[in-house]
Structure formats: C-alpha cells, structure tokens
Amino acid sequence: MPKRIEHYSMDKYQEIYFFSPTAMIIIDIDTGDIAEVNQTAIDYYGYTTNEFLRLKIFNLDLGEPSIISEWMKDMSRPKTLISKHRLKSSEIRDVEISSRIINLEGKKHIILSIVDVTERLQVEKELRENRDRLELVLSSTKSGIWDYDMINDSAYMDKQWKGILGYEEHELTGGAKEWQSRWHPQDKEKITLAVQQSRDGKTDQYEVEHRMRHKDGSYRWVNATGKIIHNEKGQPVRAVGAMTDITKMKETESRILESENKLRDFAQAVPDASAIVDEDGRYIEVFGNSGEQMEPSIKMQGMTFHQLFPQDLADLMLEDVRNVVATGENKTMIREMYFGSEKRYVEGRVGPMQYRINGKRTVVVVISDITGRLEVDQILKFTYELQRKSDFINDILSGLIIGNEKTLIMAKEIGINFDTPLYCCLIDFQESNVKNKNGQNSKLSKSQMNQILYLISTHTNYIVWDNRDKIGVLCQDGNSQESWEKSMKAASELKEIISREKLNFDIIIGISDIHCGASSIKNSYQEASNTLISAQCQVQDQGGIYHHKDVGLFQILSLIYGKDYSLEFVKKMVGPLIEHDLEKGSDLLITLEEILQNNNLKDAANKLFIHYKTLFFRKQRLEKILGVSLDNVDVRLALATAIKLHKLMLSNPTPR
Incomplete structure (x- = not known):
C-alpha cells in the first residue's frame, strides 16, 4: 500500500484536493497506484480514502490495462480524453480526464482531473441521432430548410434546399428577392396570400404547393411550409421553414388523373x-x-x-x-x-x-x-333444326326416304306423327305489280325467306320447312271435323304473321285436304302444290288463300299437267291463236277467254270495254283462225281447258 504524501504543503493540498469541485486523483506514473484523492473524488466514486489508497487506476478505468500503461508513459504534455469509469456501486459512468505530470518528493506522478460527462455525451448522442434522422428524412423526402432574417434581408438555405433547384451549396446567397424571382408567374398570387396571412398573424403557419424555377429553366413542384416569428412588439423579424420536392408526386397525380379519366371515358364508351x-x-x-x-x-x-x-x-x-x-x-x-x-x-x-x-x-x-345475343343463339339453333326438318321432308317428297321404321323414328324426332291427320299449307310469293324481263316473278332473298321461316316457327306450333323457293307448313289436326274451316283459319294466321314483315310481295297460300298415314306428307304436299299452281292462274292483286277443294276444274287439270299429251292438247286447241298473237302483237287469246267465260257477247264486250259489233267481228276472226265454231258447247269447254293448261305452263314452266 503506497504511503500518503506527507511532505506536501497543507495549504496547497487543501486548495487542490479538498476545495476543488472537480474530482482529482494522483497516481504513480510507474505503477498506476492511487497516491492521493480529494473529497470530490471520494464523494463521486463512493470509496473511502483508505479504500482509494488500496486501488490502482486500472480498478477504476475500464480501458485495456496495457493501453492505459502506454498512455501513462507517454505524458510528454498534458492530455485530455474520454473514458469509462466504474464507481464503487458498479455503475459505469462516462468521464472526461485531463492529465499532467507533477513531481512529488522527487518522483513523477500524474494528476487527473475527472469530470462526469455521461449526461452530456447522452445529449450529444441524441442530438447527433436527431440531426442524422433529420438529414435522413430531409434527404429521403427531398426536403430542404431555410431561415430568413427579415430585418437584415439575409437568408440561409441548406444544401438540400438548393439541390432541389439544381444549385450547388455555394450558390444562391441572396435574400427574399432571390427566392421570389423563382416563383412561377401563375403561382405568385397564392404564395403571396399565404405568406401575408401568416405575417399578419391570421395563421400559425402557412403551407402552399407551387412551382419553382430550376437552374435548367424548367419548373419543379414544391410543398413550401413556413412560420413567421414575431418579436415582443408583434413585429415579424424572422421566417423559417422547409421546402419539399413534390414534382414526382404531382406527375404521379397527373398520371393517375389521366388514367382515371381514361378509365371513366372507357367505361362510358x-x-x-x-x-x-x-x-x-x-x-x-x-x-x-x-x-x-x-x-x-x-x-x-x-x-x-x-x-x-x-x-x-x-x-x-x-x-x-x-x-x-x-x-x-x-x-x-x-x-x-x-x-x-x-x-x-x-x-x-x-x-x-x-x-x-x-x-x-x-x-x-x-x-x-344480351337480348340480341340470345335471339342470335335461338336463330342459330332454329337454323340447325330447320335444316334437319327441311332435308328430311324434302327427301320424303323426292323419294330418297321410304316409309320404314327408321323414317317413323326420325319423323317423331322432328314432331311429326303419321297416326295423326295432317294437312299442308304451301306458301309462295309473287312480287307486287313487278315482272322481270323474262316475264317471271322475282323471288324472296335467302335472308327474307329465313326471317319468315323463323317468325312462323316462333309464333305457331306448326312444323315449317324450307321448300327451296317456297315455304312448307305441316299442320297436324286431331280429327278431320271442320277441316276446311280450321285449315283456312290456319292459313289466314300464317298470312298475317308474314304480312308484318311488310314485304313487297303478294302472299299466295295453297292448302291441301286432310291426310293420314305414312304417305300423308307426300299426298298433302302434292295437293297443296297443285292448288298453288292452279291458284297462280286465278290470283288477283295482294295474293290469296286457296283450298284444294275450291279449285274446281283445276283439280282435274293439275292431274294431267305435266303429262306428255297436255302440251299437244294446248297446241292443237289454241296453238294457232297463240302464234297469231305473237306474230301480230294482238291479244285475241284474252278476247277468246272473255267470250268463253260469259253467257253472251254483250257481257263479254262490256268487260273488254269495246262495242258489241267490234266483239262480233273479233268472234268471227277467232273462229276462222281456230277453225271451229264458238257456239258449240263441247268446243267451248275444250278451248277453256286448253287456255287454263296454257296458263299453268306459263306460271310453272317445269311441272313437278
């Protein structure tokens, strides 16, 4: 245990060790033994004097002993350093140590002045952290701070503030005018208003988004916040604030707005x-x-x-x-x-x-x-089913399908029951008051025909099929009672449905009689076809509905129509008259038909709108051309038959 220094002046000892507010410790430069301490050190560390004198500096300082020893040997001049010391309570404190060499009794010692800097270092650390945090925030948000002395018109803008506008730290040293000169002309009014309201004390601080001119001449969007500081007299003396670069945010907002507008326009379109x-x-x-x-x-x-x-x-x-x-x-x-x-x-x-x-x-x-889409789907489905029905029925009519068990099964699939009586309505279209250059009637287009087929199918329970240039409709009836009335009513319904399309065509419908059994389709179709052919010789404007039972003589004519001898019969009976009309451009065949259809010449003359005597002379000329007497009843019947057959041939040049 080192001796306490005895030969030291009591006055100086008291002055240095006992009255100094700084903890002081004297240590042996060679061994690190504590030779003396003052009362402040005793109070600070918590050791008694005797406890201190048994310690070395290494017991207090937490530094590496070898480093401390090297430090004591290198004491050519006074030193100051920061270190960590342990108190008797084991608490670790930060201390600032000032040291210098002193000679005591001819031997070198080191006197240490120790000041606790734990709180100061903690405050400095927090300040550094806060400063670093602020710099990080400002850097990450592209914000800069400014401080304006309103009395001396001098301003401080930090590096980040100047960087926002593209300037180096040593540039932009002016005052308020330097700042104001960079405002966008369109933003001056709102900036001035915001600053003035804060200057007048109407707002605690101001915040305004505006544009600032960059060094390259472009403009940057910034968010400027500021606060006006007033003196005790209420006069504005200082302004501080920050400026954040929000150019990218504005560009993003613009793109978002543009995108929203596009989406809205798209949604509207x-x-x-x-x-x-x-x-x-x-x-x-x-x-x-x-x-x-x-x-x-x-x-x-x-x-x-x-x-x-x-x-x-x-x-x-x-x-x-x-x-x-x-x-x-x-x-x-x-x-x-x-x-x-x-x-x-x-x-x-x-x-x-x-x-x-x-x-x-x-x-x-x-x-x-999707109403239209569903209608298209229905039409597509209908078209497929129509094709199946049309192919099946047309093949039956042409003889490609015979009446066997397979035929019965296929017929049931499309809704035909051969055990139930049925009749056929055959629909043809004659263009109203219009003939083509060959004297033939124009036909419906394929799209018009399909539309009518679809309408009939959706508005009735009948079986409809495409009979090439005509429309066939099979109507099944549970019994044959009042068949004429029912079939005429059905035909009227069909004509009404078709008329809704307002086509420029007259509608002609031929109706068959009731038939039953495997051959019912073929028989009813043949009757309806013959009725239609016969009707075309009688049809008036706007078409008409004709039943097989009502065509009279045409029932017989339709049976011989298409036979080899029918053409010869026409040539023999009225051939010379037809040739005469063609050669001379006359219409004596029409005159003959009126004479045959009337009981006397006067009635015929009235219908032809000519004088009786004129018709009398025409009658004589007809008898001369034909070589017959028009007063003979049998001759008149034969001529009338030949004229009707001639009309059938003109109406349907290719008989079935």
Whole structure:
C-alpha cells in the first residue's frame, strides 16, 4: 500500500484536493497506484480514502490495462480524453480526464482531473441521432430548410434546399428577392396570400404547393411550409421553414388523373351499363350505357335496388351482391327485366372490390343487354333444326326416304306423327305489280325467306320447312271435323304473321285436304302444290288463300299437267291463236277467254270495254283462225281447258 504524501504543503493540498469541485486523483506514473484523492473524488466514486489508497487506476478505468500503461508513459504534455469509469456501486459512468505530470518528493506522478460527462455525451448522442434522422428524412423526402432574417434581408438555405433547384451549396446567397424571382408567374398570387396571412398573424403557419424555377429553366413542384416569428412588439423579424420536392408526386397525380379519366371515358364508351355498389345495394357511382333502354341515370346514384326495382328482383340483386362480398368470388347471372312494356334479357356480372366507402364493402356491377345475343343463339339453333326438318321432308317428297321404321323414328324426332291427320299449307310469293324481263316473278332473298321461316316457327306450333323457293307448313289436326274451316283459319294466321314483315310481295297460300298415314306428307304436299299452281292462274292483286277443294276444274287439270299429251292438247286447241298473237302483237287469246267465260257477247264486250259489233267481228276472226265454231258447247269447254293448261305452263314452266 503506497504511503500518503506527507511532505506536501497543507495549504496547497487543501486548495487542490479538498476545495476543488472537480474530482482529482494522483497516481504513480510507474505503477498506476492511487497516491492521493480529494473529497470530490471520494464523494463521486463512493470509496473511502483508505479504500482509494488500496486501488490502482486500472480498478477504476475500464480501458485495456496495457493501453492505459502506454498512455501513462507517454505524458510528454498534458492530455485530455474520454473514458469509462466504474464507481464503487458498479455503475459505469462516462468521464472526461485531463492529465499532467507533477513531481512529488522527487518522483513523477500524474494528476487527473475527472469530470462526469455521461449526461452530456447522452445529449450529444441524441442530438447527433436527431440531426442524422433529420438529414435522413430531409434527404429521403427531398426536403430542404431555410431561415430568413427579415430585418437584415439575409437568408440561409441548406444544401438540400438548393439541390432541389439544381444549385450547388455555394450558390444562391441572396435574400427574399432571390427566392421570389423563382416563383412561377401563375403561382405568385397564392404564395403571396399565404405568406401575408401568416405575417399578419391570421395563421400559425402557412403551407402552399407551387412551382419553382430550376437552374435548367424548367419548373419543379414544391410543398413550401413556413412560420413567421414575431418579436415582443408583434413585429415579424424572422421566417423559417422547409421546402419539399413534390414534382414526382404531382406527375404521379397527373398520371393517375389521366388514367382515371381514361378509365371513366372507357367505361362510358363500352356498350355496357356499369356501377359501383356497396354491400347494402346502394349505387355509389353509375356510368356507361347499353342502348336507350338501359341508359343509366345520374339519379340512380345514392339510391338502392329496392328504390329502383320491384321487391322480388331487388331481393335477388342484393343477395348476389352480398354473396360476392362474402366469398370474394365473381358471379354471373341472367335476368329477365322489363323496360316499360318491353321485355329484355340482361346479363349481370358482379366482382369484389378492395376498398370501402363509408366503411362499407363494395362491388362492381356490369350489366349487358344480351337480348340480341340470345335471339342470335335461338336463330342459330332454329337454323340447325330447320335444316334437319327441311332435308328430311324434302327427301320424303323426292323419294330418297321410304316409309320404314327408321323414317317413323326420325319423323317423331322432328314432331311429326303419321297416326295423326295432317294437312299442308304451301306458301309462295309473287312480287307486287313487278315482272322481270323474262316475264317471271322475282323471288324472296335467302335472308327474307329465313326471317319468315323463323317468325312462323316462333309464333305457331306448326312444323315449317324450307321448300327451296317456297315455304312448307305441316299442320297436324286431331280429327278431320271442320277441316276446311280450321285449315283456312290456319292459313289466314300464317298470312298475317308474314304480312308484318311488310314485304313487297303478294302472299299466295295453297292448302291441301286432310291426310293420314305414312304417305300423308307426300299426298298433302302434292295437293297443296297443285292448288298453288292452279291458284297462280286465278290470283288477283295482294295474293290469296286457296283450298284444294275450291279449285274446281283445276283439280282435274293439275292431274294431267305435266303429262306428255297436255302440251299437244294446248297446241292443237289454241296453238294457232297463240302464234297469231305473237306474230301480230294482238291479244285475241284474252278476247277468246272473255267470250268463253260469259253467257253472251254483250257481257263479254262490256268487260273488254269495246262495242258489241267490234266483239262480233273479233268472234268471227277467232273462229276462222281456230277453225271451229264458238257456239258449240263441247268446243267451248275444250278451248277453256286448253287456255287454263296454257296458263299453268306459263306460271310453272317445269311441272313437278
């Protein structure tokens, strides 16, 4: 244990060790033994004097002993350092140590002045951390700070502030005018107003977004915040604040706005009605359209399903929305809806959305009018079925299909029951008051024909088929009672359906009698065809409906029409007259027909609008050309028959 220094002046000892507010310790430069301490050190470290004198500096200092020893040997001049010391209580404190060499009794010692700097270092650390944090925040947000002395018109802008505008740290040293000169002309008014309100004390601080001119001449968007500081007299003396570069944010906002506008324009342009709806079925926003019937209205916004639609439909719609909200899965449904008195079919698609409005979850609803699409699907299905029926029936009529078990099965598949009586309506079209250059009637286009086939199929329970340039309709009747009345009524219904299309064609319908059994289709079709051929010789303007039972003589003529001898019969009876009319351009065949259809010449003359004597002379000329007497009853009957056969040949040049 080192001795306590005895030969040291008591006055100096008291002055240095006992009255100094700084903890002081004297140590042996060679061994590190503590030779003396003052009262402040005793109080600070918590050791008694005797305890101190048994310690070495290594017991207090937490540094590496070898490093401390080297430090004591290198004491050519006074030193100051920061170290960590342990108190008797084991508490570790930061201390600042000032040291110098002293000679005591001819031997070198080191006197240490020790000041506790734990709190100071902690404050400095926190300040550094805060400064680093501020610099990091300012750097990451591209913000700069400024400080303006309003009395001396001098300003400080930090490096980051100047960097926002493209300047180096040594540039931009001016005052307020330097700052104001870089404002965008269109922003000057709002900046001046914001600053003035803060200067006048109307606002605690100001914040304004505006543009500042960059060094390269372009403009940057900034968010400027500031606070005016007033002196005790209420006069503004200083202004401080920060400026943040928000150019990219503005560009992003612009792109988002542009994108939103594009999406809105797109939503308005697409042929669908769409809306954002919350989980209570309330329309948040409505846009787009799907034609006049489904055009959305701004009045729908804020309204619920139940305020706009019938109870049952609104309940279904709300159930769909809540199901999508609960499952997070898309849902598609088809609804039948009425817009006024018109029935439409709509397809609804509901999809979940991520954000909430007023705390409520939302979905997007897209409504498409699929009425036309369903009609197309129905037409495609109808076209396929029509082709099957038409091929089957036409093959029966042409003899390609015989009546066997397979035929019966196929017939049932398309709705034909050979055990049930049926009749045929055959429909032909003659263009109204128009003939082509060959004297033939124009025919319906394929699209017109298909449309009529579709209309008949959808508006009746009849079996309709495409009979090439005509339309065939098979009507099955459970009994043959009042068959004429029923068939005429059915034909009238068919004519009414077709007339709705307002075609420039006269409608001619030939009706067969009732038939039953495997040959019923062929027999009824043949009768309807013969009736139609016969009717074409009698048809008046706007067409007509003709039943097989009502064509009289034409029933017989249709049987011989197409036979080899029918042409010879026509040539023999009226051939010379036909040739005379062609050669001379006359119309004596028409005169002959009127004479044969009337009981006397006077009636015939009135219908021909000529004088009786003129017709008398024409009668004599006809008898001379034909070589017969027109007063003979049998001759008159034969001539009338030949004329009708001639008309049949003209109306249908290629007999079946």
